[in-house]
Amino acid sequence: MTNQHYDELKEKLLELAHLQATLAVLQWDQEVHMPPKGAQTRANALSLLAGLTHEKFLSLNNNNLLDTLKKDLDNNSLSDSEAAVVREVWHDYKRQKKLPTKLVTEFFQTTSAAIPLWVEARKKSDFQIFLPILKKIIDVKQREAKLVGYKDSPYTALLDEFEPHMTTQEVEVVLNNLKDFLIPFIKKIKQSKTKVDPSILLGRFPIAKQQHLNQEIAQTIGFDFEAGRVDTSTHPFATGFHPHDVRITTRYDEKNLFYSLASVTHEVGHAMYEQGLPVEYFGTPLGQAISLGIHESQSRMWENQVGLSKPFWDYFYPKLQKVFPKPFKTLPLEEFYRAINYVQPSLIRTESDEVTYNLHIILRFEIEKGLIEGTIQAEDLSRIWNAKMKDYFGITVPDDAHGVLQDIHWSHGSFGYFPTYSLGNLYAAQFFATAKKELPDLDTEFAKGEFAKLKNWLQKNIHAHGRYYTASQLVQHVTAEPLHSRYFIDYISAKYSEIYDL
Numbered sequence: 001m002t003n004q005h006y007d008e009l010k011e012k013l014l015e016l017a018h019l020q021a022t023l024a025v026l027q028w029d030q031e032v033h034m035p036p037k038g039a040q041t042r043a044n045a046l047s048l049l050a051g052l053t054h055e056k057f058l059s060l061n062n063n064n065l066l067d068t069l070k071k072d073l074d075n076n077s078l079s080d081s082e083a084a085v086v087r088e089v090w091h092d093y094k095r096q097k098k099l100p101t102k103l104v105t106e107f108f109q110t111t112s113a114a115i116p117l118w119v120e121a122r123k124k125s126d127f128q129i130f131l132p133i134l135k136k137i138i139d140v141k142q143r144e145a146k147l148v149g150y151k152d153s154p155y156t157a158l159l160d161e162f163e164p165h166m167t168t169q170e171v172e173v174v175l176n177n178l179k180d181f182l183i184p185f186i187k188k189i190k191q192s193k194t195k196v197d198p199s200i201l202l203g204r205f206p207i208a209k210q211q212h213l214n215q216e217i218a219q220t221i222g223f224d225f226e227a228g229r230v231d232t233s234t235h236p237f238a239t240g241f242h243p244h245d246v247r248i249t250t251r252y253d254e255k256n257l258f259y260s261l262a263s264v265t266h267e268v269g270h271a272m273y274e275q276g277l278p279v280e281y282f283g284t285p286l287g288q289a290i291s292l293g294i295h296e297s298q299s300r301m302w303e304n305q306v307g308l309s310k311p312f313w314d315y316f317y318p319k320l321q322k323v324f325p326k327p328f329k330t331l332p333l334e335e336f337y338r339a340i341n342y343v344q345p346s347l348i349r350t351e352s353d354e355v356t357y358n359l360h361i362i363l364r365f366e367i368e369k370g371l372i373e374g375t376i377q378a379e380d381l382s383r384i385w386n387a388k389m390k391d392y393f394g395i396t397v398p399d400d401a402h403g404v405l406q407d408i409h410w411s412h413g414s415f416g417y418f419p420t421y422s423l424g425n426l427y428a429a430q431f432f433a434t435a436k437k438e439l440p441d442l443d444t445e446f447a448k449g450e451f452a453k454l455k456n457w458l459q460k461n462i463h464a465h466g467r468y469y470t471a472s473q474l475v476q477h478v479t480a481e482p483l484h485s486r487y488f489i490d491y492i493s494a495k496y497s498e499i500y501d502l
């Protein structure tokens, strides 16, 4: 029996998806092609479209359509897939509905004013310039959390925007576990007598040649160029308008090949998730990615577990040596492999390696949580940041630009975003461990340049489901246990104990 209300919902969701895709095309163009003078008009157009999309989303409940379907959901009168669609739309709707337009506008105005102040503060390395507006943003986010509602911590209400259904406490458990491992492990690497020299990777790499190599790697690991493009932008990103039209970007440095290459394998991971979503559910939550954390698990797996592995380079290194004989022709693969996996505690998150990366996130998570819960005051941020850097990394922060002001996220008002980076790493390790168990010849395949088995496994087990499962249900479904940091710890521990002879 078909549910007339459900069909109506599907139709409206499809219209919304077209609007959102249009918005995304304009945003992509803004980063990739738009001339500087186009900025103001584009910002106006985007703000208009965002407003229309928001209104249209709220209008889903006209004539109580969503209320009626929610009743059907509670009465178990929907099919499995219908139930998942209604559950997720209701989840998003409930959140949006609780936020009054006044607060949404206030948020937009505050963060729009905050971004140039953050840029200035970072340039002058003066946190005081950013502090007053940051306090306003925190105040708005605290009010938002109260309106959205929460059980354990107001931070959960903010986290939910990026990692739906996850609680602060769940994040805390896995991150604390990880922290207990990382701090002593990083110390051990620092004290290791085995030295790794990443400068042997530097050279002169003409951009056209890099582009060619990127294209070959993206294609070989499974990016569908019939359903996607690779372009250049200041900050690499991936965006999907539809599974048949997914865009990624990268950037280039003539001296450092990995500046571009690492972002290509990363963004291709994101893109293959978007390309793998079920077309027949386009527009509904079953045609959407689950969360930022699950998205990040796909990118980090291809970037790190695959793209920084020995089998991957068994295949690609001879090609690299051919394209760039200098410096690679005389550099043995073993030394190259160590150099690309160089570990060094550093000040800047975005430049950190896969071992120290999560410690940067843990530091931000602890601070954000304190700010939103009110146990940390914004005035104390510089001091707390620097103390934690000293504590966790053994590093002295020279100035705020290299410390508390380094990331743009807080000026965007994106509180609750950072943990999804680490969750992504943890999901990736747990999924990859399961994939390796189920497909024991993955390494041999990679060494032959065959990546389809892993791609298909991810498509079948993760991409194909859209938001049918929540993130924690998916982890349980795919790996037969809840999320645990053990898999990441085992992966890092084995790999780097070998590289650094620990």
Ligand code: ZN
Residues within 6 Å of the ligand: 266, 270, 296, 299
């Ligand atoms: Zn990413």
